[in-house]
Amino acid sequence: MVITTSTEKTAETRRPDPPPPSVLRRIAGHPRTPIIVALVLVCVAMALLSDSFLSSRNFTNILTQSTVVGIAAVGATLVIITGGIDLSVGAGVALAGMVASQLVNGGLAGFLGVVACLMIGAAIGAFNGISVAWLRLAPFIVTLAVLGMGRGLTLQLSQGQSVYGLPSGLTWLGGATIGAVPVPVFLLAAMFLIGHLVLSRTTLGHQIYAVGGNRQAARLSGIPDKRVLFQAYLIAGACAGLAALVLVGRLGAATPTAGTGLELQVIAAVVIGGTSLFGGKGSMVGTLIGVLLIGVINNGLTLLNVSPFWVQFIQGALILVAVLLDAFNQRRLSVTDA
Amino acid sequence: MRSDVPVPVVEFRGVSKSYPGIRALHEVSLTLAPGTVTALAGENGAGKSTFIKLLSGAEAADSGRILLRGGDLPTTPGAVIDAGVSVIYQELTDVPDMSLLDNLVLGRQPSRLGVVRRGAAKRAARAALDRVGLADLPLDRPVRQLSLAQRQLTEIARCLARDASVLVFDEPTSALSESDAQGLLDTITALRAQGMAILYVSHHLDELFEIADTIAVLRDGELVGVGPVGEWDEAKLVRAMLAKDMAHAYPWRDRPVGAERLDVRELDAPGVKRATLQVKSGEIVGLVGLAGAGRTELLKALAGLSVRSRGNVEVDGHPLPARAHDVVRHGVVYAPEDRKAEGLVLDASVVDNLSYGVYRSFTRAGWLRRGRQERLARAAIAGFGVKTRDPRQPAGKLSGGNQQKIVLARAAAHTPKVLLLDDPTRGVDVGAKAGIHEHVLTLAESGAAVLLTSSDTDEVLAMADRVYVLRAGRVVGELRRAEFDRERVLQLAAAG
Numbered sequence: 001m002v003i004t005t006s007t008e009k010t011a012e013t014r015r016p017d018p019p020p021p022s023v024l025r026r027i028a029g030h031p032r033t034p035i036i037v038a039l040v041l042v043c044v045a046m047a048l049l050s051d052s053f054l055s056s057r058n059f060t061n062i063l064t065q066s067t068v069v070g071i072a073a074v075g076a077t078l079v080i081i082t083g084g085i086d087l088s089v090g091a092g093v094a095l096a097g098m099v100a101s102q103l104v105n106g107g108l109a110g111f112l113g114v115v116a117c118l119m120i121g122a123a124i125g126a127f128n129g130i131s132v133a134w135l136r137l138a139p140f141i142v143t144l145a146v147l148g149m150g151r152g153l154t155l156q157l158s159q160g161q162s163v164y165g166l167p168s169g170l171t172w173l174g175g176a177t178i179g180a181v182p183v184p185v186f187l188l189a190a191m192f193l194i195g196h197l198v199l200s201r202t203t204l205g206h207q208i209y210a211v212g213g214n215r216q217a218a219r220l221s222g223i224p225d226k227r228v229l230f231q232a233y234l235i236a237g238a239c240a241g242l243a244a245l246v247l248v249g250r251l252g253a254a255t256p257t258a259g260t261g262l263e264l265q266v267i268a269a270v271v272i273g274g275t276s277l278f279g280g281k282g283s284m285v286g287t288l289i290g291v292l293l294i295g296v297i298n299n300g301l302t303l304l305n306v307s308p309f310w311v312q313f314i315q316g317a318l319i320l321v322a323v324l325l326d327a328f329n330q331r332r333l334s335v336t337d338a
Numbered sequence: 339m340r341s342d343v344p345v346p347v348v349e350f351r352g353v354s355k356s357y358p359g360i361r362a363l364h365e366v367s368l369t370l371a372p373g374t375v376t377a378l379a380g381e382n383g384a385g386k387s388t389f390i391k392l393l394s395g396a397e398a399a400d401s402g403r404i405l406l407r408g409g410d411l412p413t414t415p416g417a418v419i420d421a422g423v424s425v426i427y428q429e430l431t432d433v434p435d436m437s438l439l440d441n442l443v444l445g446r447q448p449s450r451l452g453v454v455r456r457g458a459a460k461r462a463a464r465a466a467l468d469r470v471g472l473a474d475l476p477l478d479r480p481v482r483q484l485s486l487a488q489r490q491l492t493e494i495a496r497c498l499a500r501d502a503s504v505l506v507f508d509e510p511t512s513a514l515s516e517s518d519a520q521g522l523l524d525t526i527t528a529l530r531a532q533g534m535a536i537l538y539v540s541h542h543l544d545e546l547f548e549i550a551d552t553i554a555v556l557r558d559g560e561l562v563g564v565g566p567v568g569e570w571d572e573a574k575l576v577r578a579m580l581a582k583d584m585a586h587a588y589p590w591r592d593r594p595v596g597a598e599r600l601d602v603r604e605l606d607a608p609g610v611k612r613a614t615l616q617v618k619s620g621e622i623v624g625l626v627g628l629a630g631a632g633r634t635e636l637l638k639a640l641a642g643l644s645v646r647s648r649g650n651v652e653v654d655g656h657p658l659p660a661r662a663h664d665v666v667r668h669g670v671v672y673a674p675e676d677r678k679a680e681g682l683v684l685d686a687s688v689v690d691n692l693s694y695g696v697y698r699s700f701t702r703a704g705w706l707r708r709g710r711q712e713r714l715a716r717a718a719i720a721g722f723g724v725k726t727r728d729p730r731q732p733a734g735k736l737s738g739g740n741q742q743k744i745v746l747a748r749a750a751a752h753t754p755k756v757l758l759l760d761d762p763t764r765g766v767d768v769g770a771k772a773g774i775h776e777h778v779l780t781l782a783e784s785g786a787a788v789l790l791t792s793s794d795t796d797e798v799l800a801m802a803d804r805v806y807v808l809r810a811g812r813v814v815g816e817l818r819r820a821e822f823d824r825e826r827v828l829q830l831a832a833a834g
Binding site for chain 2: 200201202203204205206207209210213214216217218219220221222223224225280281
């Protein structure tokens with residue numbers, strides 16, 4: 001009979017470990033619990049307030065309307081985990097969509113237009129990445145400058161005119177449906193799955209967390225910190241290119257003001273999803289929930305006939321709440337050294 | 339009834355404080371009197387930091403009372419400072435780009451109707467600087483331009499400018515060189531003569547004996563001994579701290595030394611001039627010198643953290659690349675002195691911290707194999723004796739000694755050809771120190787060339803097979819272990 005071991009062990013341990021937390025406690029302590037609760041509460045409230053909220057058609061609607069923000073947010077999550085920020089995403093969407101559409105209207109094959117759109121997005125991301133990683137410029141300023149340049153360039157190239165009558169080769173990704181489900185919804189799901197795998201299962205993801213958590217420590221561990229930063233911005237740019245394709249497809253046109261204010265929604269979704277603006281912390285699952293929360297709120301406010309001006313106000317307020325939570329978490333952690 | 343015993347200005351009466359799962363302080367009673375230095379000794383986690391947090395008003399006691407001049411200690415840090423109790427921390431808390439004057443009156447600008455009274459501010463600043471022996475520093479100089487020792491003294495002056503009567507020192511010498519540390523101790527002695535009540539916390543036991551009137555020892559949150567300095571000797575003190583006899587024996591032992599691994603010739607870099615030195619496989623070579631002599635600067639230049647403007651550095655006959663991350667891939671691993679700022683990702687888990695950069699061992703084509711990663715990390719945790727409740731716990735939650743073990747364990751995972759150790763036991767308690775020394779030896783025995791420096795010269799002399807003495811960025815001497823002599827080393831370091 002061996003029943004003495006457990007009592008022996010506790011006698012030996014100087015400071016006995018606290019009992020493992022119960023399932024309920026673990027759920028309560030999980031960093032994503034508040035936002036999931038918020039999402040559920042908002043859904044319940046909308047369902048009570050509006051008859052048309054609870055329908056499969058409306059859900060498809062919410063998802064479709066979330067695709068542009070969602071796809072851009074996948075890239076922005078990587079950038080924000082490195083401790084950076086990308087304000088140029090909306091301008092990138094407009095410029096990539098406009099140039100690709102003009103090229104296709106000028107005779108380029110539709111699928112080459114798709115490639116061009118992705119390449120332009122990636123090129124903008126590469127520009128941001130080089131500026132931040134090797135020229136050591138502040139991400140906020142660089143991407144703000146690129147936002148201005150991108151908007152200006154888009155207006156100049158289009159002379160303020162939208163481009164219509166695009167071939168289906170270019171608009172398929174954004175406008176087509178497979179069965180009852182729009183293609184962008186599949187795209188959104190695929191991008192989040194890939195993004196999640198990159199962050200949690202690849203060397204690049206591991207390195208992104210390390211560089212955002214402590215760049216010097218990462219470098220001294222042999223992590224090529226500049227290349228990692230560059231890759232994060234490059235991917236974010238490519239995501240903006242893909243978001244541009246979805247937007248062009250959904251509207252059936254490229255408009256020079258496309259994606260105005262998109263950066264606000266994207267950053268809101270990422271930060272609400274628990275990614276820290278201080279860098280080093282965050283997850284793709286959190287961002288997905290953040291995107292859905294914003295999507296549901298936008299949709300609900302529309303169903304309730306709330307003025308679109310208020311919608312923008314509420315998005316700003318959401319960012320504020322999320323940043324407050326982030327800052328509180330940061331402070332709580334910094335005083336736990338006993 | 340009056341007696342000669344000075345009336346205590348601070349009194350802890352049966353003070354207890356617990357954190358979840360940890361009894362940090364238990365029924366501690368201790369007094370601080372004006373004109374005396376009370377030293378607080380104890381291992382990491384013994385409760386010294388908690389004691390300071392309670393005294394500074396940063397945290398509240400669970401039970402017991404803390405009295406300041408007979409009344410209760412205020413409950414917020416700001417009010418405690420106003421009441422005359424100031425803490426000088428290990429890390430500087432100044433604003434580097436502000437002038438000395440602005441730093442000294444920070445938060446306490448003398449003003450009338452919102453207008454700063456420059457004259458009054460200058461007089462107060464001058465008076466405070468005078469008391470710490472910095473009377474001739476220009477007040478308009480940004481503190482960034484001052485030396486570390488001067489900035490440390492400036493911190494004290496700032497407390498004095500706030501009319502502090504109780505000063506608490508938390509490991510103030512850990513970042514200072516030997517001579518600067520001595521200067522600080524002299525200043526503290528002078529402040530004692532001015533009637534300040536001083537609490538001094540340090541891992542350097544010899545410092546305690548030098549300046550303390552009373553030594554108090556904490557162990558596992560309990561005050562296990564307190565008495566006049568004359569009643570203590572080093573062995574008794576260590577025994578009280580550890581509750582077992584463990585003189586801090588250094589585990590140096592003879593070991594085979596192989597071929598030359600690190601070859602530095604005529605190296606110029608920021609803070610380093612024409613440095614030439616060699617380290618062989620299996621050899622532990624120390625760098626000694628005063629602060630500013632270029633010890634850290636030399637290691638940083640080799641690690642690729644500063645630009646090597648001239649000279650050659652070869653490892654196993656191949657030139658060393660310039661960039662820090664390439665240097666690591668070349669087998670040269672640097673363990674920085676400031677492990678919180680440069681060594682670890684504090685928010686990330688212990689497992690992740692052990693795996694940065696060693697991807698070859700647990701990835702395939704860019705994909706992580708999480709199971710393998712965790713197995714390797716657990717093996718490293720066991721091998722290096724890292725005490726952690728859960729390997730998925732953030733590294734920032736571990737003690738200094740355990741954090742240093744993580745840095746070393748990761749360095750070992752790189753199977754280093756050359757190991758650059760910058761003050762590897764800084765701020766680490768006696769027990770963990772011995773463990774770290776043992777691991778350094780093991781790494782040398784496995785063939786690494788070890789280049790070691792420390793703020794504690796005795797540590798370097800105890801661990802090294804050979805030392806280079808640095809002065810003003812130059813290598814001014816080389817001694818083999820048989821020739822080690824503390825006096826001679828310090829003489830070389832100071833003047834040549």
